[in-house]
Amino acid sequence: MKTTQGQYITKKFLQYTKDLTGIIQKDFPNFSKNEFMLSQITKINEEVGELSGEVLASVGYQRAEKLQKHSKDTLASEFADVFITGLLLAQTCDIDINSALEKKMKVLEQRYKI
Numbered sequence: 001m002k003t004t005q006g007q008y009i010t011k012k013f014l015q016y017t018k019d020l021t022g023i024i025q026k027d028f029p030n031f032s033k034n035e036f037m038l039s040q041i042t043k044i045n046e047e048v049g050e051l052s053g054e055v056l057a058s059v060g061y062q063r064a065e066k067l068q069k070h071s072k073d074t075l076a077s078e079f080a081d082v083f084i085t086g087l088l089l090a091q092t093c094d095i096d097i098n099s100a101l102e103k104k105m106k107v108l109e110q111r112y113k114i
């Protein structure tokens with residue numbers, strides 16, 4: 001499979017996450033760009049932790065209280081949180097995520113001969 005140039009993340013979704021960043025930034029009006037980036041990477045780690053908890057629950061390695069709350073939907077929700085928080089930080093870092101994805105896909109194609 002060869003990567004073709006494309007819009008992997010849609011313009012509509014990119015605009016949605018830019019709008020979301022604008023709203024979130026209003027909660028931290030005194031943050032510099034660097035402080036905002038540091039808060040975002042911390043948030044990604046928080047979300048990765050929550051995803052970890054859901055994965056543990058999916059294989060039964062959580063206490064009963066957490067197992068009762070776990071479902072395919074809660075697992076999916078945490079995947080979405082990790083994806084979105086990562087995209088928000090990428091935008092703050094002025095990363096063209098579609099270009100970055102395309103370049104990474106080409107690297108993976110060569111590495112794994114896909």
Ligand SMILES: [Mg+2]
Pocket residue numbers: 047050077078081
């Ligand atoms: Mg979460």
